[in-house]
Amino acid sequence: MVFYFTSDVVTPPATIYMGADKYENESLIKHGWPEDIWLHVKDLSSAHCYLRLQKGSTIDDIPPLLLEDCAQLVKANSILGCKKNNIDVVYTEWANLKKTGDMAVGQVSFHHPGKVKTIKVEKKKNDILNRLNRTKVEKFPDLLAEREERDRQERSSIKEIQRQIKEQERLEVIKKEEEAKIRNYSTLMNAQMMSNQDNAEDSDDFM
Secondary structure (H helix, E strand, O other): OEEEEEEOOOOOOEEEEEEOOHHHHHHHHHHOOOOEEEEEEOOOOOOOEEEEOOOOOOHHHOOHHHHHHHHHHHHHOOOOHHHOOOEEEEEEEHHHEEOOOOOOOOOOEEOOHHHOEEEEEOOOOHHHHHHHHOOOEEEOOOHHHHHHHHHHHHHHHHHHHHHHHHHHHHHHHHHHHHHHHHHHHHHHHHHHHHHHHHHHHHHHHHO
16 A cells, blocks of 8 residues: 655645555565655654655755655654654655665665755644645555556657657758758859849940
8 A cells, every 4th residue: 555645835736655564665666756756764764755756856956845744744654753853854866775685675775875865854743744644545556557657658758859859850951951952043043143244244345
């Protein structure tokens, strides 16, 4: 089971989700999206929370209010973290998550620890949690199928962009060829006009 929340502190509203247990967390680690930001309470057991960014956004673009929503959810879903004040929540891009075969279920590390950011959560804010919990939806998604469909759409989008670029290049070639024809035609007409003018002058001299 995966829990989905909607944060309306941004427009359009953002989707935040987390696995119900360590096995769902394992699936989320494997089948996350490049647009996802992963969050977890530092040095304590907690839910693995994911924020899905809009395409083209980066981790540095996350508005503070949205980041606070995510951090509050993570804190509230930590057995020890929910009881403590001034905890740290770490977050990073999904692509920075590192999973090896010797790790326990749900355990994760990082490819680049330097890319992991931290936000301080001073205390639990019930107004934020109540607002988010009113949007809570429980689903049993096929995470692998969703990721494959996302990748398929991404490939289609890339192909369409490449097609548009090629079409633009083709039109540019045609435009240059037409411009070259016009220049050549103008040059030819000017030469003919000069020749006719010279012939006319020669005729006047003969007369």
